[in-house]
Amino acid sequence: MSAADVISAKGDGGPRSTQSQDVPALRETDRREARPDQPTREAEAPAPQKPAGLRGLIRQHPIAAIVGAVLIAAAIVGGILWWLHARNFESSDDAFIDTRTVLISPQVSGAITGVNVTDNQIVKAGDLLATIDQRDYKAAVDQAAAQILQAQASIADIEAQIGAQQAQIQQANQQVQEAQAALNFATDENQRYQELVQKGAGTVQRAQQAQSDFTSKKAALDAANAAKLAADRQVDVLRAKGEQAKAQLQAAQAQKEQADANLQRTQLLAPTDGRIAKLTGAVGALASPGQAIMVLVPLDVWVTANFKETQLELMRVGQPVDIHIDAYGKSYPGHINSIQAGSGTAFSLLPAENATGNYVKVVQRVPVKITFDQRPDVELGPGMSVVPRVTVRP
Known part of the structure; x- marks a missing residue:
């Protein structure tokens, strides 16, 4: 310590005041050190207790509690309203x-000569989609038509033969009638001359001649009847041939219908309105029955x-x-x-x-x-x- 500090301390009463202020502090410190287990007066004073649980939380945050209660009520009401509305629907x-979908596939075989549609194109019922080579099927139609004409000609020929045979039958009937008349006359002549011979009024030669003429006329009648029967039987034969020709005509007509159908099937038409999908057919490709070349949706x-x-x-x-x-x-x-x-x-x-x-x-x-x-x-x-x-x- 310097001399100035000593003089300042004495003049101001520094040492006294310092000693008087430090003694109580030292005593309090010594008291705490002597009884460390004893709490101080500030520690002995009870702290204020905070309210516990939900009530305490609400008291501490009343505004947040009100807002939460409103939100919960709104959620409950909204859930009830949503349930009342949602129960009216099923999804x-x-x-x-x-x-x-319609699989467009040909019913006849052949090379594809034309494809008239493209992918995803909209078509209407009856539109031409594709074409198959028609030459063989046109030839089949012409052949069936020729067979129909041939059958019709056969029927006409047989009908003409039946007409001619009917004329022969009429001629045979006339011959039978003539033979019957001649036989009747020969019968009367034979009977008359036989009676005359028995009475002695006639010659035996004339009676024998009458008998021979009767036999000849009877044979002629039998021949005329046989010719008439043969003519009748020939008509039956011609009529049977006519039925056969009609059956051939029906077969030719059926073949013609099938040929026409096959010719029409060479053109693939849209069965309904729709769109083309999965197009695989191409010009030059060989189409087979049942093989899909496109799909119509x-x-x-x-x-x-x-x-x-x-x-x-x-x-x-x-x-x-x-x-x-x-x-x-x-x-x-x-x-x-x-x-x-x-x-x-x-x-x-x-x-x-x-x-x-x-x-x-x-x-x-x-x-x-x-x-x-x-x-x-x-x-x-x-x-x-x-x-x-x-x-x-x-």
Whole structure:
């Protein structure tokens, strides 16, 4: 310590005041060190207790509690309203556009000479799709037509022969009548001369001549009758040939119809309105019966929705349906057309066998056919996904 510091301390009473201030602090420190286990007065004073539990939380945050209560009430009311609204509808995401596609395949074989359509083209019923080589089938038509003419000529010839034979029959009838008249005269002559010979009025020679003439006339009558019978039998033969010729005519006509049908089948026509898909036919390729060269997708489509069997309780035919098409994000009105009589697995290629020991019950799906009220203004094809919503409660 310097002399200035000593003089300043003495003048100001520094050492006294410092000693008087430090003693109580030292005593308090010594007291704490002497009794470390005894709490201080501040520690001995009880701390204020905070309210515990939900009530305490609400008291601490009253505004948040009110907001939470309002939100919970709104959620409950909204859930009830949603349930009251949703229970009036049944929907399924296992639904697709469906139709009966037509496989365009020729019924006759031959080389393809023309393909009049292209991929995804819209066609109308009766439009020409493709053409097969027609030369062989035209020849078959001409041959059948020639056979018809030949059969008709045979029938006409036989009818003419029957007419001529009828004339011969009439001539034979006249000959029979002439022979019968001659026989009658010869009979009378023979009888008269035989009586005269017996009475002695006539000669034996004349009686023998009359007898010979009678025998000759009788033989002539028998010959005329035989000729008449032969003429009649010839008519029957000609009529049988006529029936045979008519049968040949019918066979030729049937062959002509078949040839015409085969010729028409060389032109493949669209059976209904639709769009071309999976076109494989090409000019020059050989087409065989039953081999599809293209697929026609009809424009008339519907929805096949696979609903759970637990959704069918209130579902009925005719109920309105809102059909949402995933591809376009649009909805179109429709109605239930029919409900399949059985689950989808019952008609599958390998139906489920439930008569086993490891049977597990699974909710089945039942196909429901839904038709559009009007044809949609978008292009739809089989397999496209939709979501139908059926109004089961009006």
